[in-house]
Amino acid sequence: MNEFYTKQNRANEDSTESGATRIAGKKRFFKFAVCFAIAAAAVVIHYAVLMLSPRKPPRAVQLEHTAGRGTILDRNGRVLALESRMGDITLWRPTMGNVEELSRELSPFLEQTPDEILNKITTSPSDFIYLRRQINESTMRLVEAAIASGRLRGVSVHPVPGRIYPERELAAQLIGFVGNDNTGLAGVEFAFNDELASHTRQNAKARDKRFGNQIFLTLDINVQNILEDISRRVLEQTRAEAVMFMAMDPRNGDVLGSVSLPGFDPNSIQTSNPVSRMDRPAIWAFEPGSTFKIFSLAALMEAGVIGEDTQFECKGYYERITARGERIVINCLGVHGKVTPREIIVLSCNAGAAYAADRMSTHEFHDRLRDFGFGVRTGAGNPGETAGFFRPADQWSERSRPTISMGQEISVSALQLLKATTAIANDGILVSPRIISRIVEPDGTVRTFQPEMPRRLLSPKVSRAIRSYMLDTTSSLGTGWRAHVQDLSLGVKTGTAQMINPANGAYSTTDFISNTVAILPAENPSLVLYLAIIKPQGEVLAGRIAAPPIRDAADALINYLGIPRGSNQQIAHSGAIPIPALPYPVINDIMPNFAGVAKGQLVPLLLRGDLQIQIYGDGWVARQSPAPGSPLTQDTVIILELEN
Numbered sequence: 001m002n003e004f005y006t007k008q009n010r011a012n013e014d015s016t017e018s019g020a021t022r023i024a025g026k027k028r029f030f031k032f033a034v035c036f037a038i039a040a041a042a043v044v045i046h047y048a049v050l051m052l053s054p055r056k057p058p059r060a061v062q063l064e065h066t067a068g069r070g071t072i073l074d075r076n077g078r079v080l081a082l083e084s085r086m087g088d089i090t091l092w093r094p095t096m097g098n099v100e101e102l103s104r105e106l107s108p109f110l111e112q113t114p115d116e117i118l119n120k121i122t123t124s125p126s127d128f129i130y131l132r133r134q135i136n137e138s139t140m141r142l143v144e145a146a147i148a149s150g151r152l153r154g155v156s157v158h159p160v161p162g163r164i165y166p167e168r169e170l171a172a173q174l175i176g177f178v179g180n181d182n183t184g185l186a187g188v189e190f191a192f193n194d195e196l197a198s199h200t201r202q203n204a205k206a207r208d209k210r211f212g213n214q215i216f217l218t219l220d221i222n223v224q225n226i227l228e229d230i231s232r233r234v235l236e237q238t239r240a241e242a243v244m245f246m247a248m249d250p251r252n253g254d255v256l257g258s259v260s261l262p263g264f265d266p267n268s269i270q271t272s273n274p275v276s277r278m279d280r281p282a283i284w285a286f287e288p289g290s291t292f293k294i295f296s297l298a299a300l301m302e303a304g305v306i307g308e309d310t311q312f313e314c315k316g317y318y319e320r321i322t323a324r325g326e327r328i329v330i331n332c333l334g335v336h337g338k339v340t341p342r343e344i345i346v347l348s349c350n351a352g353a354a355y356a357a358d359r360m361s362t363h364e365f366h367d368r369l370r371d372f373g374f375g376v377r378t379g380a381g382n383p384g385e386t387a388g389f390f391r392p393a394d395q396w397s398e399r400s401r402p403t404i405s406m407g408q409e410i411s412v413s414a415l416q417l418l419k420a421t422t423a424i425a426n427d428g429i430l431v432s433p434r435i436i437s438r439i440v441e442p443d444g445t446v447r448t449f450q451p452e453m454p455r456r457l458l459s460p461k462v463s464r465a466i467r468s469y470m471l472d473t474t475s476s477l478g479t480g481w482r483a484h485v486q487d488l489s490l491g492v493k494t495g496t497a498q499m500i501n502p503a504n505g506a507y508s509t510t511d512f513i514s515n516t517v518a519i520l521p522a523e524n525p526s527l528v529l530y531l532a533i534i535k536p537q538g539e540v541l542a543g544r545i546a547a548p549p550i551r552d553a554a555d556a557l558i559n560y561l562g563i564p565r566g567s568n569q570q571i572a573h574s575g576a577i578p579i580p581a582l583p584y585p586v587i588n589d590i591m592p593n594f595a596g597v598a599k600g601q602l603v604p605l606l607l608r609g610d611l612q613i614q615i616y617g618d619g620w621v622a623r624q625s626p627a628p629g630s631p632l633t634q635d636t637v638i639i640l641e642l643e644n
Contacts, residue, residue: 068161069182070196070212072175072189074221075254075437077600079166080175081189081266083211085614086162087140088180089132089155091121096154105151106131109143131155133180134162137614161198163189166618169263171224173279174217174382174435177266186277188215188435191383195439214440218254223247226556227257230549235261238514238536238545244280245549246530247557248418250425250519253433253451255380255418256527281414282382285389286532288417289497290348290542291517292407294466295420296357297341299368301462305359308465311338318354322398330354330402345469345493346478354402362401366393369404371457372420373430379451380415381435388412407495418530421517424466425525428458467491471522480516483547485554488565489522492550494542499535511535514542518550526563529553587611591638593628594621599642612637619644 068083089110096102103117110117110132121129135143140159146152163178176187184193196212227245235243247257260280264272278284300306314336320328332350336343344352357365370376375390389411391400403409415433422431436449470491473480480492494516498507515532519525531546531553539545558565586592587605594602598620605613614637622643626636 068198068211069163069178070198071214072196073214073216073600074219074224075216075256076220077216078221079599080171080217080219080221081163081165082615084162084164085137085140085612086134086160087143088130088158088160089135089143090158091129091131092154092156093121093124093127093129094154096121102152102154105146106155109135109139109146134160136162136164137616163266165266167221168265168267170221170228171219171258172263172266173260173277174219174258175266176383177269177277187279187383188217188381191381192436192439211442213442216437216440218256218435218437219258220256222560223257223557224259226560227259227553228261230553230556231259231261234531234533234545234549238533238538240533240537241535242275242280243534244414244530244532245553246281246414246418247553248422248433248528248530250422250431250525250528253380253419253422253431254437255433255435258435279382279384282380282385283413285386285411285413286513286534287408287410287497287499288412288515289407289495289513290350291417291493291495291515292410292412293345293348293353293405293495294424294470294493294517295369295372295374296353296405297344297469298424298458298462298466299365299372300356300360301341301465302458303360303364303368306341306356308342309340310356311340312344312352312355313337314339314349314351316351318351318402320358320402324398326398328399328402330406341465342469342472345466346472346475348479348494350406353405357401357405360401362396363393365401365404366390366396369410371430372423373416373432374410374412374420376416378413378415378419378432380433381449381451382415385415386413388416407497414530414532417517418528421519421528421530423457424463424470425519425528426454426463427460428456428463429454430457467519467522467525470519479543480547480550482543483516483518483550483554485520485551485558485565488520488554488558488563490551490554491519491522492547493517494547496540496542512540514540514546516542516546516550518554520554520558521563521565527554527557527561529557587632587638589632591624591626591628591630591632591636594624594640595628597621602640613640614638615640615642617642 071079071083072081073079099118099121103114103121106117107114117131120131140157143152143155144157147155147157161182163182165172165175174187176189177185178189179185184190184196189196192215195215198212227247231243231245234240243259243261245257245259246255248255258281260278262276264276314332316332316335318330318332322328330350333348336347336349336352339347339349339352341356343349344356370390375388377385377387400409418433419430423429431454432451434449434451439447439449470493471489472478473492473494474484474490475481479494483490483492497513497515499511499513501508501511513532513534514536515530518529520527529550531550533546536545557563599615599618602615605611619642621640623641625639
């Protein structure tokens with residue numbers, strides 16, 4: 001009996017213990033369920049708040065306005081490219097209003113149709129949309145005013161550093177342009193990007209962001225304007241595909257003007273195309289034709305294989321039978337009879353040039369022409385410059401030597417041709433062209449740019465003889481008589497070259513390059529001009545369509561540059577002219593009076609990192625804000641409006 005009760009008590013104890021365990025487990029489950037429900041509710045509420053709250057654009061789109069890019073100027077300090085405050089117009093789609101209404105309101109600001117804007121917004125895969133990159137200051141103000149008035153919901157303006165080209169199309173291919181990130185993409189902007197880009201340096205207190213270096217080109221904007229005006233007229237009259245026109249001082253290699261038409265406006269790069277952006281004088285190689293004869297004959301005369309009185313027979317063609325029995329024939333423009341080097345140049349005699357080239361070995365002829373710089377880049381400073389096409393002598397055929405003597409079977413650039421001409425203009429001294437005059441750092445340090453040292457290539461006797469032949473070419477007997485300028489000794493050489501037809505590799509019967517090179521004054525040259533007309537329509541002979549523009553340019557430039565001529569009064573002078581220092585506008589705590597200050601005097605202000613200054617127009621300051629005498633603070637924006 002006792003044993004029974006003992007077992008029964010144990011069973012009751014086990015049953016009581018099991019029930020307590022079950023009750024405790026239920027309590028723990030209940031607590032866990034409550035906690036889970038609360039956490040789940042919190043998550044739901046959190047995401048509900050996020051979904052219903054206005055969304056903000058990602059922080060990654062916040063852009064920083066850094067110190068400015070260096071200024072590009074012409075040789076006289078006229079601004080060609082400068083830093084400017086610009087802006088990107090963006091849209092954060094989740095906060096915008098009615099998309100059709102927004103597109104209509106944005107249309108005048110973005111210079112796009114409402115349908116174009118609507119399509120861009122609705123088809124963008126991202127909520128953050130760039131509507132327009134690098135708009136100008138005036139448009140930025142209008143958009144900012146519209147946003148401040150409660151219009152344009154979702155639209156923002158992000159200030160970014162930009163670039164303005166005050167002279168627009170003038171020398172645009174040479175100057176180049178920048179991309180959306182203010183990095184150079186073409187021309188000087190690209191080739192000297194590291195010089196122009198703003199720099200960050202570490203000082204004792206903090207990082208200091210400063211402007212990039214200033215670059216002064218060798219260009220003279222007045223010379224450039226003269227050449228471009230004439231080139232546009234030539235392009236229209238000849239209905240040509242393109243025109244190149246260059247001016248250079250042969251004494252130091254300074255390129256004073258460089259035209260390549262058709263052109264473009266670097267302020268509106270989106271409206272241009274690769275052809276209009278091409279810097280043809282530097283990157284395009286072509287067969288020059290008869291203009292090359294002055295270099296061929298100079299090389300032959302310098303070697304002593306022909307002299308000024310050496311005669312050749314022109315029967316209207318050049319003919320030679322090779323050792324293998326091959327008959328080579330090169331036609332001439334006429335039957336010139338007995339010709340010396342002078343007649344070869346004056347009459348542009350193909351046969352005479354070819355017979356003269358037979359007097360020299362292939363390798364020596366090749367080497368002497370290469371010494372002029374053909375087949376080698378000039379290093380003038382233009383990015384993408386071509387080396388031209390000039391095969392090694394061991395790859396020449398029996399026909400190469402006479403053909404090259406008259407400017408075929410060799411391709412050159414306009415820059416190479418200018419370089420070679422300096423040896424004739426400088427009494428035999430070869431000078432490389434350059435487009436950069438000097439580089440000025442923010443602290444005032446000046447560095448000059450020189451591609452290579454001048455060297456003697458020809459004797460004074462040979463170079464003067466070639467110049468006298470070129471001078472005779474402008475006489476009534478020469479092919480360049482239409483280039484003659486009254487009271488000025490102007491030497492020229494014309495050339496009309498057939499272009500290669502890319503379809504069959506043969507010379508075209510319709511496509512030509514009409515070009516002329518000029519040296520003036522012929523006795524003591526200080527200017528070289530070169531004009532090339534690519535694929536003119538109708539008349540193609542250079543003496544008829546290229547020589548007259550050379551005359552017009554020479555007539556205008558000798559007056560501007562002060563080159564002596566018979567009708568110019570020359571006065572003896574010591575050469576020293578006292579020039580009063582220009583007043584420098586000083587800005588401290590008070591706004592000075594800028595009235596009448598020239599644009600060139602304002603350039604130093606752009607290099608100061610502590611000023612917010614905006615300059616509009618060209619010429620001299622006509623209006624300013626704030627008014628003279630106003631106190632200046634760190635946040636003051638100085639606005640100067642210029643007029644001619």
